[in-house]
Amino acid sequence: GLLIHKSLSLKKEKIIMSFLLESLILHKTVKKHYLSLAKGAECQVTYIWIDYSGENLQCKTRTLNKEPTGIRDIPEWSASWMDGNLIEVTLVPVRMFRDPFTLDPDKLVLCEVLDSNRVPMGSNQRSQCAKVMEEVREFEPWFGMEQEYILFGLDGRPFGWAPQGSPFTRVNCAVGINQVYGRDICICHYKACLYAGVKICGTNAESLPSQWEFQVGPCEGTEMGDHLWTARYILHRVCEDFGVVASLDVKPIEDKLDTSGCHINFSTKEMRSEGGLQYIEEAIRRLSRRHSQHLRVYDPHGGADNMSRLTSQSSSTSSFHVFSTATSCRNVSVRIPGHVSRRGCGYFEDRRPAANCDPYNVMRTLVETCLLETCEENDDVEAS
Numbered sequence: 001g002l003l004i005h006k007s008l009s010l011k012k013e014k015i016i017m018s019f020l021l022e023s024l025i026l027h028k029t030v031k032k033h034y035l036s037l038a039k040g041a042e043c044q045v046t047y048i049w050i051d052y053s054g055e056n057l058q059c060k061t062r063t064l065n066k067e068p069t070g071i072r073d074i075p076e077w078s079a080s081w082m083d084g085n086l087i088e089v090t091l092v093p094v095r096m097f098r099d100p101f102t103l104d105p106d107k108l109v110l111c112e113v114l115d116s117n118r119v120p121m122g123s124n125q126r127s128q129c130a131k132v133m134e135e136v137r138e139f140e141p142w143f144g145m146e147q148e149y150i151l152f153g154l155d156g157r158p159f160g161w162a163p164q165g166s167p168f169t170r171v172n173c174a175v176g177i178n179q180v181y182g183r184d185i186c187i188c189h190y191k192a193c194l195y196a197g198v199k200i201c202g203t204n205a206e207s208l209p210s211q212w213e214f215q216v217g218p219c220e221g222t223e224m225g226d227h228l229w230t231a232r233y234i235l236h237r238v239c240e241d242f243g244v245v246a247s248l249d250v251k252p253i254e255d256k257l258d259t260s261g262c263h264i265n266f267s268t269k270e271m272r273s274e275g276g277l278q279y280i281e282e283a284i285r286r287l288s289r290r291h292s293q294h295l296r297v298y299d300p301h302g303g304a305d306n307m308s309r310l311t312s313q314s315s316s317t318s319s320f321h322v323f324s325t326a327t328s329c330r331n332v333s334v335r336i337p338g339h340v341s342r343r344g345c346g347y348f349e350d351r352r353p354a355a356n357c358d359p360y361n362v363m364r365t366l367v368e369t370c371l372l373e374t375c376e377e378n379d380d381v382e383a384s
Contacts, residue, residue, distance in 0.1 A: 144217025260355035267347035276345030299354035
């Protein structure tokens with residue numbers, strides 16, 4: 001009787017999922033007609049903002065009488081904010097992009113969220129990051145971030161995987177339908193980012209068959225956070241069209257060692273110039289003495305996510321408890337790329353930020369440690 005019950009439940013689940021997928025396909029087909037309608041002089045502007053959790057994005061759209069020529073042409077707007085209580089907040093536009101979903105002249109606009117006293121809400125860290133970036137402006141800090149994510153179907157399974165799981169392992173940069181799932185989504189996201197004006201600079205398949213990565217940068221200052229958050233928004237919107245879910249969970253599949261990070265590459269004009277390796281090594285020395293402080297801000301849960309991710313059990317993650325660095329090595333906290341070591345200048349890669357990190361927090365903390373703070377000798381107990 002129990003087996004029959006389970007069998008019927010599975011059949012019911014398959015019928016529901018089949019119906020949902022068919023509805024999605026029909027919905028997208030019908031949508032093409034409306035998107036093809038002639039446009040008037042008006043412009044649709046979609047406001048995007050980070051919610052109270054500091055991880056998720058929200059959006060809503062309004063009509064402007066004409067196409068904005070810059071961010072100052074886009075008015076502030078109000079929105080509801082749920083953080084225990086429902087309150088009204090103000091959306092302040094900070095960065096404008098072309099809209100790859102409804103096309104020109106429509107826009108996407110990333111916003112900060114302010115309370116009734118015009119103070120940024122707790123999960124909106126852009127203004128704090130901007131203050132620090134202004135302090136280090138003379139250093140000309142450049143950033144690049146490598147966003148990993150994994151695709152899931154509406155049934156909760158990794159996209160393309162059989163119910164019993166995937167037989168494939170370690171497929172970084174792989175090619176072939178028996179090795180990777182979801183390349184169409186990856187390509188469409190890439191093209192949509194380029195259309196929008198997001199500084200996306202690359203993409204590749206990651207270590208699980210439905211896991212991918214895209215890279216954004218180089219960007220200077222807060223521009224990095226603006227472009228990464230917008231790239232995340234575009235990813236989620238593209239996935240809506242394909243009927244899948246993009247997850248930024250750091251350990252998306254519990255029984256796998258594979259995790260998702262958001263490595264950050266960092267340099268200053270001194271690091272990029274001849275003889276810059278000495279400045280890179282000095283910055284890494286400073287980072288080694290602030291290891292625990294950085295881990296507290298490198299994921300949105302105060303280090304809890306990274307504790308499950310940074311186990312040093314795989315060839316691409318370091319230890320949560322011990323700081324480590326090396327050249328041309330990926331299972332360390334901070335890496336100096338081989339070509340940087342050979343040239344004697346360039347950048348370094350901090351591999352500790354989690355996939356769901358807030359880039360503004362990561363950049364601010366990195367700059368404070370490397371360029372502003374005086375480090376004490378015994379700040380962190382363990383380093384290697």
